[in-house]
Amino acid sequence: MKNPVTVASGTFGYGEEYDRYFDVGRLGAVTTKSLTLKPWAGNRPPRIVETPAGLLNAIGLQNVGIDAYLDTKLGFLRDKGVPIIANIYGRAPEDYAELAGRLEQAAGADAVEANLSCPNVHDAKTARGATLVAQEPDKVLAYTKAIRSATKLPLFVKLTPNVVNICDAALAAQEGGADGVSLINTLLGMAIDSETRRPRLANIVGGLSGPCIRPVAVKMVWDAAKVLDIPIIAMGGICRPADAIEFLLAGATAVAVGSMTFRQPDAAVRVIDGIADYLERHGFDRVQDIIGAMSKTPETWPG
């Protein structure tokens, strides 16, 4: 990556959508919408609802499927010359392994991000409050091992914040052979219209994103960075360069801009430029110099 900034899966389509606003080739990497073995229709509408400083979504992994990705979406990204992190989703470890293997075989990605944490897939078990894969460290280990054995591509495992201790899942991914973890996916949430008494999402439950979740994400990145030997791609409400720097200081190696792209299409390149400005302003030579560089002395106010 020529800079430490990518985009969060599901907020950037397959890249072409936003090339109308800026040169997508400027990104450190493009992370694709989740890919599945077959095309998925996703959930019924309504799929999104705005909440204070963010939004809930229950898209349900609508995607074109890996075949259409390779046939119709990959070409644009390859022409751009931008590194590709292909996000993949499946119902079983074998699905992930097959997707990763096919991506490598077809040169369809430069890295794989395994989504073990989508909260919005139709699944009676999840609706009753059962677990996402990434809520069970044993499963994270098994899934990661299965994907690892299927590909030599750099492998990132995307984890859920809906856990008691993020370190357990993160360490399981590391043990399973992941090259890094992506933190965090959306927080589970829901919203009800008080007047009609109806849920605002057809799926009832959705994933919360946007600036409202940033403090939760920063804390999880900080927790995980203390125990991991592998890098973290951090995401969760990054809107401005200062938000991205917060994650780097907490211990992330790279960052992803997510929902803010909906508000400001070129938010990610503003973050790229802003990080460069920050490094210069503070006299750092390289972005590596600020990774995990949070001071141990709390701020005082007034200063």
Next chain:
Amino acid sequence: MPCVAECPITMHEEVAPGHYRIAVHAPEIARAAKPGQFAMLEVAPGYAPFLRRPMSFERIFGDGVSFLVKVEGEGTRLLARLAAGQALSVQGPLGNGFSIENAYERHILVAGGIGVAPLPALAEALIPLGSRAPEVIVAARNERLLLCEDEFRQMGCVVHVATDDGTAGEKALATEMIEGLDPAPGTCVYACGPMPMLAAVAKMMIARNVDCQVSLEARMACGDGACLGCVVESKGEREGGDMVLVCTDGPVFDAGVIDWDR
């Protein structure tokens, strides 16, 4: 190509109770905009509300565009509080506009309530096409909520007014009004309004073998086809499922594309 521009507000007026016309100076967007397309408007400088709001172009001028905004929630309330001279961040033009062809003998526009929003720009584009003036049905709950009636008349359209309570024009629904105009093949109907009205108009036109374009509204996060939040159910067997995106597949659809019974 769409862009994001900080646009000075050139006009901000309440045109009916809770309804506002906001015009902005936006030469680049105005040059690219087509009737039926929309823009995403930033409603607050901070992050609450976080998302932009989609608004269709009411009029497209040489150096700017206008929007009609109905106060429905927090975002539109903030738009209503803006004033001329302030700046508004406008992202657009987005989506697909109306298909405008001179092959038709007759053009009928049907507006239900705030659904009138994209139709003045369309009427303006239809006027030069033929000798027969476009007909416009302007329907609203009552007289005070009638929008753009004078605007359509000044353009040279034939205007038919209907209100639910009979305080202006005929006491009738938009669907009853269009039935009274007896559209036949060779006519194109363009409709925008509440979903039940659109469903009724669409089904009637399909049954009459009359071409009909509908402009749909949906909650959107991005407006660019990325978030996949603004789907409606369609009849077609599309790759990946039977959903279409209001933002990039629409917001104007052929009436036959949408599954009106869902």
